[in-house]
Amino acid sequence: MRLALATLIVLLAGCRSLGYYAHVAHGQAALLSERRPIAKVVADPKTPAKTRERLELASEARRFASTRLALPDNRSYTWYVALDRPWVAWNVFATPELSVAPITHCFPIAGCVAYRGYFRHDLAQREAARESALGHDVSIGEVPAYSTLGWFADPILSSMMRWDDDELAGTIFHELAHQELYVKDDSSFNESFATFVEREGLRQWRRSRNLPPPDERGDILDRSFTRQILALRERLGTLYAEDRPDEAKRVAKAETFEAFRGQYLVWRETEAKGDRRYDRWMAKPLNNARLLPFGLYDTWVPSFAAMFADTGGRWPVFYARVRELAKRPPDERTRELQRLATRSDAL
Structure with missing residues (x-):
């Protein structure tokens, strides 16, 4: 085989x-x-x-x-x-210059994903240079x-x-x-x-292990920062869809990123209360590709939490329910996840 x-x-x-x-x-x-x-x-x-x-x-x-x-x-x-x-390893993410949609790559087992992974940093840099030469926004993530x-x-x-x-x-x-x-x-x-x-x-x-629950302050800050990134990505998506010349979009893109840096400084000193954990990420140049991983890891976490609660916290039953959901067509699966997320938010 x-x-x-x-x-x-x-x-x-x-x-x-x-x-x-x-x-x-x-x-x-x-x-x-x-x-x-x-x-x-x-x-x-x-x-x-x-x-x-x-x-x-x-x-x-x-x-x-x-x-x-x-x-x-x-x-x-x-x-x-x-x-x-x-x-x-290192993952190489790329998007068109005026789009927030990822350039995807499809593989026999893993299916289609929004990156290419490399075990060597120099090869990841070479791939990033190739994508950049095509006019794409590029980002390299550490794995x-x-x-x-x-x-x-x-x-x-x-x-x-x-x-x-x-x-x-x-x-x-x-x-x-x-x-x-x-x-x-x-x-x-x-x-x-x-x-x-x-x-x-x-x-x-x-x-x-008789330890207290995990300190959720870090998770709360992560979710707050992610919401801001997702809102930024939505603003950029709307901008790129406008009917105006590409050069005007490029100028607006740069202005949008610069405005976000200012918003971040306000957020850091107010909601984050001076926490600087995201300063290193913000110090690097911003582009479409750097926004791709955000929201990927936790979009449907509340939905799965609701499913877990429905099973009374029984892991085998929970996994069986998730498998049933996974078998549904993508659109139907997403609708059910949205319904569960709404119910979780209400609770």
Whole structure:
């Protein structure tokens, strides 16, 4: 079957696509060849104490994911890879100069997504330069972890170890949720589902360890900042749809981004009360492509929260309900998510 798939790719893909698939295959194979069982890394006297401590916590979170959250019980996140780079991969996002719609890329398993991922930073930069030369807005995003959707036993990566305990455990829950359920060509559905599992799983994880609930102030600020980005994207979309010359749109685009910088400073000092966590993001040049990831991860989180409440917090029943919803046609699926979100807001 794998040979047939490889042959099909050869017949249908151009040289550039074949080169990309080869790069991805090589990068994934390198991770598999470099991984070590976490138990052996923990037992190794050469392992730094801090690394041992984090891996022990990751192992506890991994067991909790399967025993308490009913997530897949497999070998994923029972291995460790010490990377020779700060991030495992880099995603390249692109949009037309006068559009907020992403330039999508379609793959045999993952379906269509709004980016191309690279295991090497120089190749991501080369792809970004190619898109820029075509006149597109471009952005490169750093990737600390990802899921192969159960095709391989995904490892804990050294790029994940810099996080605090909640982020490490939450990421394991998030990525295993992708293995539990993944819908082709619907990134917002997939990421919102995984984000809900991550957040609810983290609440239950902390409760099991006699810890207080997660501090939600950061999430509240994230949601507030995301709403502003989505409003900015909507304003730009309206601007680009206007019947006027492209040069006038370019000027208005620059003015819109500049006005947003001023709005951000006011928001930071008022609603965010001086919190500067977004300053690094705002310091970089703004363009359409940099806005793409926002809203992708949490658009439908309230909808999944409502579904979870309807099941009485029973994970297997919840997953079964989500699978039923995933089978519906895209438009019908979206309408149901909107209905659930409205009900969640009312509650």
